Amino acid sequence: CILFDCDGVLWTGATQVHNAAEALRVLRARGKRVLFVTNNASKSRAGYVSKFKSLGLEVAAEEIVSASYAAAAYLAQTGRFRAGDPQGKVALVLANSGVEQELDAAGVAWIGGEAWHPPLLLTPADMCSLPLDSRIGAVVVGWDPAFSYSRLVYAATCLRELPGCLFIATNGDHADNIGRPTVAPAPGAPLPGAASTSSRQGSGALEPQPSSSARAPGSTQPSQGAAAASPVMRMMP
Amino acid sequence: CILFDCDGVLWTGATQVHNAAEALRVLRARGKRVLFVTNNASKSRAGYVSKFKSLGLEVAAEEIVSASYAAAAYLAQTGRFRAGDPQGKVALVLANSGVEQELDAAGVAWIGGEAWHPPLLLTPADMCSLPLDSRIGAVVVGWDPAFSYSRLVYAATCLRELPGCLFIATNGDHADNIGRPTVAPAPGAPLPGAASTSSRQGSGALEPQPSSSARAPGSTQPSQGAAAASPVMRMMP
Incomplete structure (x- = not known):
């Protein structure tokens, strides 16, 4: 299982960090579990699902742990x-x-x-x-x-x-x-x-x-x- | 010259501390200079003059040093x-x-x-x-x-x-x-x-x-x- 931080790791503001979507796809294709952990409390997990999707990143709400x-x-x-x-x-x-x-x-x-x-x-x-x-x-x-x-x-x-x-x-x-x-x-x-x-x-x-x-x-x-x-x-x- | 703190020394809230006015009178009668120093910035010196007077305490604006x-x-x-x-x-x-x-x-x-x-x-x-x-x-x-x-x-x-x-x-x-x-x-x-x-x-x-x-x-x-x-x-x- 691989834990990702979000701000500055998957995106900066409204911009996807280079190749983040591709990296997630490769990891999942290899059977790795991924989780997203952020101490940013400004969004709910539902809010993060929208954020991920707006940047072309795949995610399920259950994979997100926000503050x-x-x-x-x-x-x-x-x-x-x-x-x-x-x-x-x-x-x-x-x-x-x-x-x-x-x-x-x-x-x-x-x-x-x-x-x-x-x-x-x-x-x-x-x-x-x-x-x-x-x-x-x-x-x-x-x-x-x-x-x-x-x-x-x-x-x-x-x-x-x-x-x-x-x-x-x-x-x-x-x-x-x-x-x-x-x-x-x-x-x-x-x-x-x-x-x-x-x-x-x-x-x-x-x-x-x-x-x-x-x-x-x-x-x-x-x-x-x-x-x-x-x-x-x-x-x- | 004698420096006085104000809050808790000359008054507590709207109440004069016991005998504060009398103490100031005695010191002045003996020729002592008194100054009032407070880190309370919520009032100007003019505001403090009013506060002193409302409690029956004598003061001149020049004797007050507030934050x-x-x-x-x-x-x-x-x-x-x-x-x-x-x-x-x-x-x-x-x-x-x-x-x-x-x-x-x-x-x-x-x-x-x-x-x-x-x-x-x-x-x-x-x-x-x-x-x-x-x-x-x-x-x-x-x-x-x-x-x-x-x-x-x-x-x-x-x-x-x-x-x-x-x-x-x-x-x-x-x-x-x-x-x-x-x-x-x-x-x-x-x-x-x-x-x-x-x-x-x-x-x-x-x-x-x-x-x-x-x-x-x-x-x-x-x-x-x-x-x-x-x-x-x-x-x-």
């Missing part, structure tokens, strides 16, 4: 976030539709997401009367083009105040090179804010895991983050 | 940001009115500020055609309740692409305790995002300065940040 899928699979296997369960928890999503679609596909209950816009300018009075939803059992941070001060206030407060609230980071990249001159902040850019504001440390859904004794800078408590990568990889067919 | 004032004084003394100078530079402000007022008082040209709202959801196409204003010669990050993904895109891109662009951080606090349960992200919360996204490191306007060889994590270049504290302190009357 969005890993986050959703981890939350699903906890058994605590079942959509429709009135006693269940919900995940607060600070990410885009790629994560939303994977959570839906995994039957995970969530709130927030790309369309959630808490008021942009919170006054201190607003902040002191913040309505915290006690159903929130996890904060999921991914690529978040809707990221704002008020989203950070809500997320950091949930992480600090709600007992047992998980902190799932899809990945720790700080910037995406989408073409100079622009720098596109990636999930890791707002993460330090959420982590340092709440004194909590996120666990990467598809990143090397810190040791169990890892602590957030300045934190007096061990990280409560969940080690998501290993269980997800064990779930692979 | 907002320090940032403005530093930019003013570079001589490159004179308001009305058609050849001059402007500062891009990611902060609130406290910083805006001090820049105005110092005759520093600026754009951005609390009322600046670039589109909340930037598409990659938007980001790749970002209109960069080449007059921008500094990015000033302070307490920024209007902080958003798109503000971070603009700031990080200016810092990476505009030659000699200064990176001024009013302070590095990560969170303000405005009363549980809420956590209020402070200037230091978005800072790691701006710093890591642009591979640049901000200089605190009223913070201990890193050594000149300090580097941003992952950066291959020395910090281009300006050491603001010392010049400002030398300017004190």
Whole structure:
């Protein structure tokens, strides 16, 4: 079985890397199994299937492991976030539709997401009367083009105040090179804010895991983050 | 001369710390000079005069050194940001009115500020055609309740692409305790995002300065940040 990274390996932006399609065909013709692993959480596996096809690359959804899928699979296997369960928890999503679609596909209950816009300018009075939803059992941070001060206030407060609230980071990249001159902040850019504001440390859904004794800078408590990568990889067919 | 911190020393929120007014009166009656130093940049010195008076504390604007004032004084003394100078530079402000007022008082040209709202959801196409204003010669990050993904895109891109662009951080606090349960992200919360996204490191306007060889994590270049504290302190009357 051969694992491929995607960005910069199979494509750069909207361009197929030279002979990538041919390489996959040859490997499959020789009976090799191929899997595609990416810490990019901006798309669901369904979104990646479309991306592969648009570039003339063959793929099945089951061959893709994205950070969005890993986050959703981890939350699903906890058994605590079942959509429709009135006693269940919900995940607060600070990410885009790629994560939303994977959570839906995994039957995970969530709130927030790309369309959630808490008021942009919170006054201190607003902040002191913040309505915290006690159903929130996890904060999921991914690529978040809707990221704002008020989203950070809500997320950091949930992480600090709600007992047992998980902190799932899809990945720790700080910037995406989408073409100079622009720098596109990636999930890791707002993460330090959420982590340092709440004194909590996120666990990467598809990143090397810190040791169990890892602590957030300045934190007096061990990280409560969940080690998501290993269980997800064990779930692979 | 006696230097006082403010938050938690003279007041806590809207409450005067026990006998603070009396202590100031006694010191002044004995001929001591008092100065008030705060790394809180959310108010201008004029704003602090009102705050002192609302709590029954005597003060003159000249006795206050705030991080907002320090940032403005530093930019003013570079001589490159004179308001009305058609050849001059402007500062891009990611902060609130406290910083805006001090820049105005110092005759520093600026754009951005609390009322600046670039589109909340930037598409990659938007980001790749970002209109960069080449007059921008500094990015000033302070307490920024209007902080958003798109503000971070603009700031990080200016810092990476505009030659000699200064990176001024009013302070590095990560969170303000405005009363549980809420956590209020402070200037230091978005800072790691701006710093890591642009591979640049901000200089605190009223913070201990890193050594000149300090580097941003992952950066291959020395910090281009300006050491603001010392010049400002030398300017004190």
